[in-house]
Amino acid sequence: MDCREVRYFLNGSAPPNHQITSRPSTHSGASVTVASEITAQDWTEKYRPHSLTDLVGNGPAVRELVDWARSWKVGSPPLILHGKPGIGKTSAAHALAHDMEWEIVELNASDQRTKAVIERIAGTSSATRSLSGAERKLIILDEADNLHGTADRGGARAIIEIIRTSRQPIVLIANDLYGLAKELKAIGEPVQFRAIQARSIVPRLRDICREEEIACSPAALTKIAENAGGDVRSAVNMLQASAIGRQEVDEEDVQSSSKDQRATIFDLIAATFAGKPDVDLLNLNRAVDDTPDTVVQWIEGNLHALTDPTAAAKAYAAVSRADEWIGLTYRRQYYTLWRYANATMLLGVKAAAGGAGIRQRIMPPSRWRRMGAARKQKAVRASVMQKLSRAMDLPQHTIREEYLTLLTLLIEDHPLAFARNLDLDADELNFFLHDKQRARSVIKEMKALQKGLKKKEETVPEPEEPPAADPPKKEERQPTLNQATLFDSF
Ligand SMILES: Nc1ncnc2c1ncn2[C@@H]1O[C@H](COP(=O)(O)OP(=O)(O)OP(=O)(O)O)[C@@H](O)[C@H]1O
Structure with missing residues (x-):
């Protein structure tokens, strides 16, 4: 049975008419599209499982997928397929669509994945019926744990919105469940894919x-x-x-x-604490793509697993010595020194842990989590300044230098009106209020009002001649934002 595959590459060049590539599923690997001809020699593509029955291992995960698909109805939670690379997550999603005779809309992760692009493509397709007449379309969002930068907030928010309003099933794919935005985690049903024996x-x-x-x-x-x-x-x-x-x-x-083994940093941390033999540990480290300055942060971030103070002191000493080697490497620009950093931190921490293993969840370094928060703040600041600049028709630096304090005072007094005029979300409003709870409740109120207004517009027919309204009294006037009226309103 044909499985129509609709791929949108979100690299900024998504075709306006949503280019559709039809690819019959053939297990024999006969290549029928230009893309597959290019990779005809790649056995991983040639032997990609097309049906769930071709998939090796992960029986429980596959059963979950099938149950979910069979009972799917609008409002069902999306699935989050997670697990290390190369174990069949993407193949399983494609094979599910093939077996259910659903179309596929696949969104490849991209740094340019913005709210607008996602909404335009997945938002539309999720709310309309299939082009081929297939009963449903499976929306696959790959690398869902890889939304960074300014697009991050918009991207994650857009995905959540699409998921909430989607009339089609959605599958998110991630290597690292912990790297997923918490709103995404909360809304989806995780399905763990395990390494294959x-x-x-x-x-x-x-x-x-x-x-x-x-x-x-x-x-x-x-x-x-x-x-x-x-x-x-x-x-x-x-x-x-x-x-x-x-x-x-x-x-x-x-x-x-x-x-090729594409070992992950998680494998390396686990092996270090478990006391893997020295040579294996150093080989594993070579298989991990991260450089020592990253690895050292991961190790340091997980040293709290050592509860014995003497062991912890030894491990910190090893990490600190490794840090010196890393510093020396950069100062001298002599990367051979990295190997001393690797040996010092991995073998030193391994000796300190004494093969006890790590029982807690392996966490990314807390510094990164803090940096994540800082990145988010920066993105909020940037979008607020953009909105103000557009609304007031003034350059951002002028607003920053001349008006920001005044605006903050006004917004504190009239958060609802400003949030509506500037189309602020809760994070952006909180930039002025410094009170998350208040910001959230104002935005909630604003949305409720907008909903009510929309309903009213839909039910009340417009009068042919609108009666001339008395000008509003001064205290009833709502502040509107543009340069000329900004201060008149008060
Ligand atoms: N469980 C499996 N059964 C059969 N083949 C598999 C399986 N897992 C991976 N493969 C082979 O590896 C290729 C890549 O698999 P796939 O893209 O599904 O992995 P993935 O878990 O989604 O990895 P990544 O997280 O890197 O995207 C497939 O085309 C197939 O050849």
Whole structure:
């Protein structure tokens, strides 16, 4: 059965008429679109599971997906598929749509993912019926944990709004559930995807070998599956790399690049506290994409797991010494020194932890969480200044230098009127009020009033000749914002 796939690449060049790419699902991998011809040699794409029955492992997660899809109705919560890379989250979402004969609208994560773009594309498609006549469209929001910068607030808010108003099922995909905006987490149903066991990966590799007419020894298949560290994509890549120019693959032919394993920082932290052998730990560190200055922050951020003061003191000493090496690396611009930083922090903290393992949730460094809050504040400030500048027709620096204090005093007295005139949200209003609760309740009141007004407009027919109204009395006048009337209103 055909699965129509509608892809919108949100890189700022989304076609105005929403370009539609039709891709029949063929497990044989026959490439039918330009995109798939380009990647015809990529076995991970060629052997992407098309049906949920092709998916290796994660039975409970797959069952959850099917139950959710079968019972889905408007208002059902979206699913959040989360787990490390390469274990089938995206494939599962696509396969679900294929099996349910639903269309797919896939939004790729992008730094330029803005509220406007998301609303234009997913908002429209979520509220309209399928173009192909398919019963439903599955909206897939990939990399949902990767909304950063100014687009962050707008992007996350837009997604939440789309989810609230969507008339179509939505699946969010994230590697790191903790990296997801808390509003998104609250609104969705998490479904955990786990790393795939080597013994489940082996049969999949064997099938691929059969299709490709390659003889791969059982020892080679096991070695690939074990080196993959639960990541099927990595296993398939390793198999393909090992089979280049060969019809037979033995254990010694296996090309296992530890980079392919795409180990995460979470794996590294867990291995350090669990006391993995030194060589393995340093190899794992090489497989993690982060540089030592990042790793050291993660390690430091999780040292509170060491409850014994002596162990904690030793671990902090190791981290501090590593920090010195990192500083020296940058001062000298001599990156070979990084390896001393790595060895000092990983082996030092490992020795201090004494193989006790980490029982708490591994957390991103608190400094980053604080930086996240600071980023948000900055984004709020920027959008407030933009709105003021547009409304008052004045440059932002003039508003900042001449009017901001006065405006703050006025807004404190008339928050509702200003919020309405400037179209402020709760964060933006709080910029002036410094009182989150008050800001939230003002915005709530504003929305309720707007709703009431809209209802009234819809029910009351407009009079043919509006009666001439008396000019409003001074105290009834609402402040409107533009340069000329700004101060007249008071
Ligand atoms: N469970 C699986 N069963 C079969 N093949 C898989 C599975 N997981 C991954 N693969 C292979 O790896 C490729 C990539 O998988 P997929 O994109 O679904 O992973 P992912 O978990 O979404 O990763 P990421 O988080 O990096 O997007 C697939 O095209 C397929 O070849």
